[in-house]
Amino acid sequence: VRIIPLQLQRLFAQLLLLDQEAASTTDLTDSFGWTSNEEMRQHDVQELNRILFSALETSLVGTSGHDLINRLYHGTIVNQIVCKECKNVSERQEDFLDLTVAVKNVSGLEDALWNMYVEEEVFDCDNLYHCGTCDRLVKAAKSAKLRKLPPFLTVSLLRFNFDFVKCERYKETSCYTFPLRINLKPFCEQSELDDLEYTYDLFSVIIHKGGCYGGHYHVYIKDVDHLGNWQFQEEKSKPDVNLKDLQSEEEIDHPLMILKAILLEENNLIPVDQLGQKLLKKIGISWNKKYRKQHGPLRKFLQLHSQIFLLSSDESTVRLLKNSSLQAESDFQRNDQQIFKMLPPESPGLNNSISCPHWFDINDSKVQPIREKDIEQQFQGKESAYMLFYRKSQLQRPPEARANPRYGVPCHLLNEMDAANIELQTKRAECDSASNTFELHLHLGPQYHFFNGALHPVVSQTESVWDLTFDKRKTLGDLRQSIFQLLEFWEGDMVLSVAKLVPAGLHIYQSLGGDELTLCETEIADGEDIFVWNGVEVGGVHIQTGIDCEPLLLNVLHLDTSSDGEKCCQVIESPHVFPANAEVGTVLTALAIPAGVIFINSAGCPGGEGWTAIPKEDMRKTFREQGLRNGSSVLIQDSHDDNSLLTKEEKWVTSMNEIDWLHVKNLCQLESEEKQVKISATVNTMVFDIRIKAIKELKLMKELADNSCLRPIDRNGKLLCPVPDSYTLKEAELKMGSSLGLCLGKAPSSSQCLKLMLKKSGLQGDAWHLRKMDWCYEAGEPLCEEDATLKELLICSGDTLLLIEGQLPPPGFLKVPIWWYQLQGPSGHWESHQDQTNCTSSRGRVWRAASSQGASGNEPAQVSLLYLGDIEISEDATLAELKSQAMTLPPFLEFGVPSPAHLRAWTVERKRPGRLLRTDRQPLREYKLGRRIEICLEPLQKGENLGPQDVLLRTQVRIPGERTYTPALDLVWNAAQGGTAGSLRQRVADFYCLPVEKIEIAKYFPEKFEWLPISSWNQQITKRKKKKKQDYLQGAPYYLKDGDTIGVKNLLIDDDDDFSTIRDDTGKEKQKQQALGRRKSQEALHEHSSYILSSAETPARPRAPETSLSIHVGSFR
């Protein structure tokens, strides 16, 4: 399929016709075969242009458009050499799709073209030309001319050059001019045609911003057909926003500035109600929409900023305080321009005269009109023109194309775009109405009665509450009108008040006023409860409104003294409702206790020792002043009770608080009388117990106990994964009061899951197991416990499980591949032995981390690991047991290791020995090895016992003059004394019986083939940095650890500062070659040096590898 041209066509149709701000390029880049990875990479636009053209050409083969690219862009150059002797002309023609011109040392495009196509190069003196006709070296002149001009001329500027002195690429940022209209006649071979034939107009400029290792492209395009909306809102000095603009934009975005500006305009006095409307008019968006979320209601905002705004005593009007009004004036003048700049233009912009060229700057998501003279800003600098596009002036667009975006778009795309626009419109309308409606709940006063401290529906919630959907752009007056119409029976005054459901019942807050305000300007929010009443009473009871007298639902605890007069430690807990502004003492009155002490329990430590008695003098304080909230507990004691009761009762209170309920719904689809039961439980109750209790109470068959599970039901009624029976409620993260569904069947276990996957994939046998895919899309931890449910294994919906060959070891067992590891030692016996093993062992795989080609022995960091076999071992086994078991592997017989103590165990990491496992007696479980552990074993001459602070190092002494080392010797260094460089140097010196000041040591970094001297670094740095930090060798930059190689130099006989070996040189060289090879293969793809491929901004930072750009062309018939 010719997918690239089709996707290009569709993208352009979308840009032209789709009624949305941006179009996605995903389909197009998909058609290139680019992965998301490639899309993130920076490519050179000149290169892209070429590759795209070539891909288009390939995919148009055999169609009427097969020569499209050629027709539009193909031109030719002719290179000529004229012999001065015989005047013979030798000629070579070159094709081009774009002209590449130099920038360096050239003032502009015409200058560059002059150099290329007018200036002659003369061959003479010691630079003669061999003429074929004369058959000798002669003087000659070389020149080039444009032979055929394409209708569209693309010019690529060579802004990226290579500095051969510094050996680095750089960007040419010097001034390079290019004309809006250019006459190419002087550069052409033929010059007899009319001047118009050579005249070209600039219609597009690609601009590169940034350096040569990364940057950003944007493009100026002339809107030849005047399709875009070329309007300038305000004179802007620069297209990009600088920091100063940003600050002031933030400033004016702050509501303070705007409100101040409005007040100044209104002669500094305005009714608060009107302020919201003025604001809406000024900034085009209401307070509630823009600021309420962040700053709260408008009135509150004014109150909060009392240092600036002065509200009248009845809060109906607002003015600026004197000193701030002065300041506001100056702020305002400064920001005046900007405030109004944000506003949509009052009159539709002047449609500029047709002759005026319309240019746009297309910069990612931002498209803005620019003036033609702005193009000159791209002549030079970090942000400057990179590609120029000219079109023949004679090319005229047909008149019907003007301002007609549908012109030339194929019919099927027109239809597709029309359909898409209709869909967009519908969606927008839906979105508009959805985002502009408020859901209001009207509570009808006459349907309520005041009871137990709060308002409650007389009959039921459904009859007393009416839901109403209302456009929030309508006014409060409109809302009132609608409610009047709804409630035909209403008589008398109608007051609308904000109400809220509080634990005690419904409570009424402020009444709504200002009928001319829209709903979003009032304090109504979406989903608000509104109480409709006469403003005074409900069912004959005068109603207190407002936040002060909110009803509080308190938990009152007191001793039951009614039964037989004895204190039987029976504490009664009862809910009581009190207005928040009532005195605390009213509790006693309510409970008819003549005199008592009130204890309150500060929230936050329920059931703890948080009980404090309220002093007598505080009894007249209100509940709110005492910090009591809904649900707070209050304990009352007769004043003659002694306090010991409280401590005794505290425990009781504690357990009481923990007891709660869970709802279990019968979802078994079995006949039963009960649909739902309440099961009491504490956080420590097992899920199993709840399930069994529920089955009993739901009166279901006992058999269900073996074949059911509990699944939490979330707030939307969705059934979640079954909770494991063995969890407590706390472990299962179930909240008290939540609902569970009792369902048939058990939660699937991992073994069931495995069975199912094997069945689906048609695989046989049982030698399979499952692994979870880890975050780098590789097989991660295996699912070991066969009976565990997926929830217990923390598998979530959407996770990927991988089916892996091989049976898992039984639970609690590890399957450990064992490797044999020996330093390339002096023993020739070992090396030949290893060769034998290689040949004979059928399973033998040998990892060699570094090649030993052409190098003598004793080289550091040459690691060979030989695979011996797998063992299966319990996690409770000790390291010693692992070693013994490994010794039963057949290849071990040949090694003649006397006992497990003669083996040193390392983990295998990246095919090298990693962590040293020190203690033979330690169980494997405690090493935290993970399930994918592999172990390598190293033979020892004698047993060793390494302490936790011991670091095992391999030391090698440098042989003077030879650039090699003696065989490695193990050296145990106790790092307990801080692990300093000094301590290590001393240890090494003692080990080799050398004076400490006469040795130099260095750590070897095998991956980099580098040695980092330990002593000299120490001396340099101590002067500059704090001692403690740098001296610690186990930290940066040494990261000294077990198994590291330390080179030792005896300064008595070897006094140069070189630690490296010949193998290091070759290793480094090889790395360099590899890096170079990668770069070369890159460069081969480029015809010249202008490319920017890496993502890093500056050359100093490590750059991402440069990769080739490719566009795939789908195969087609």
Ligand SMILES: [Zn+2]
């Ligand atoms: Zn000649």
